[in-house]
Amino acid sequence: MPHIAIIGSGFAALTTARDLRRRGVGADITVISPRDELHYLPSSIWIPAGLRRAKALRLPLARFFARHRVRFLKASVTGLVARARQITTDTGETIAADHVVIASGGRFLKKLPGIEHAIIPCEGIAAAEAMTARLAALDGGTIAIGMATNPNEPGAIRGGPMFEYAFILDRLLRREGRRDRFRMVFFSPSARPGQRLGEKAVDAILAEMKRRGIETHLGHKMVRIEPDRVVTEGGEVAADLILFQPGMTGPEWLAATDLPLSPGGMVRADAFCRVEGCEGLWVAGDAGSYPGPEWLPKQAHQADLQARAVAANIAGALKGRPPAKAFTAELVCIMDSLDRGMLVFRRGRINLTLPALRPLHWLKRAFEHHYLRAYR
Template structure:
């Protein structure tokens, strides 16, 4: 029986699993990950406001794996030999497969001096809890929220959540009647952060910040983060709470492989999500570097689209056919503000931005329930 190994237990990994079984692929599937849970990070933005609890966003996957006839190996990958298609793990167990799907996500660059003095919200649910605890302990002060990218691969950024944190914390403090005791500052080395969303979206975001009284410090290179301050080439931002989203790169274990890597440290792939020059090795989600428009996003929706392409192409390969399914480049994002949301959509030449509307907030919550139904 053919063997398929999937590295990871996030969006791309699980969507690949579901899509393979939906296509009638009967191959043995092994999922390798240190975590047998899906952490639904898109909703972690609501933890500081108490709209979501951390435990409600952690979904055990044992039943999902049983339904889809998956063998789960609890382990961290330490290496991959593309020639023999063999994966090594920290448990000492190796896995050899006919097809390997790299869907382990990326990691955040932490080369900026003093980055340990900032919270990185998208690093996980625990980080969102830490932000909530720190905010609750403050009687007032300055909240600095910022983002940057991978200098070697400018598209390797996940900036949307930082806009959401800015809007959500502003709205939360207003609800609590203490916004007047806080100064809020948004900072970025980019003069126009969020450009992958489109020029109209950037204009709308910056206008919304101005309307809410959120100051901006844009277009200046970051030097370091110190306890209580962000230091840029243009000066310092004193802060009692610092949220910072650095650029992304590939997982650390890629350095111990013979896989082709992009300048930003991610696995190079073609439009079919094949790893370049590596027969039977595929990549989906944040671990990969793909051809496409300069606005190609690093987000769960794009990871799902890449995973569906991978599943279609593996199914074809198992029947002796060449890959024919290119992934769709598509950005769908609702930037939430706790009671309203702004919609941004990009596909091909279409770039749509809708202003902050109350129904869009509820649409984002409804989508969460719909998406997680397969895992509950």
């Protein structure tokens, strides 16, 4: 019986497992991850406003694994021998497989001096809870919200949630009747943050910040973060609460492998999500570096599309066919502001931006309900 090993338990990993079974693949599947829960991070933006609680966004996966006949190994990967398709783990167990899917996600770069003084919102649900507690304890002051990228891989950025936090916190403070006691500043080394969304989207985002009274400190390289300020080459932003999304790179264990890595530290893949030069090795989601348009996003939707391509190509390989399914490059983002949402869509030459509308907020909430049905 063929064996497929999937590293990770996030969007790309679970979509790969589900799509393999949908395609009738009867092979043994092992999922390796230190976490047997799906953390639905897209909705963690609503934790500060009480629209979601952390418990509701942590979904146990035991039933999902049983339903799809998946063996789960609770472990952290420590290494991978590409030629042998052999995975080592911190439990001491070694897993060998006919196909290995790297879907472990990326990690945030933490080389900036003093980054420990900032909360990294997309690092997990606990970060959203910490931010909620810090905000509740403040009677006033300055909130600094910013983002940066991986200088060696400009596409390794997840900026959308930071725009959402800026708009959501502004709206929340207004609801609470204390917005006038807070200064909000958005900072980024880029003079026009969010360019992967398209120029019209950037114009709309910056206009919305101006309308809400959110100041900007843009186009200045970051130097360090201190407990009460963000220091850049273009000046300082004093702050009582700092939210910062650094650029991304690959999992730490990749450095000890013989896998081909991009300049930014991610696994190099082709259009079929096949690891370059490595038979039977695949990558989907944030851990990979892929060919495609310069705006190719790092987001859950793109990870799902890559995972579907991986599942299709593995299913074909098990029947002796070469890879034929290239992943679709597509960006779909609803930037929420607590009661409205701005839609950005990119695919091929299409680049659509819709202004903040109330129905789009509800569409984002409806999508969450639809997406999570597979795991509840």
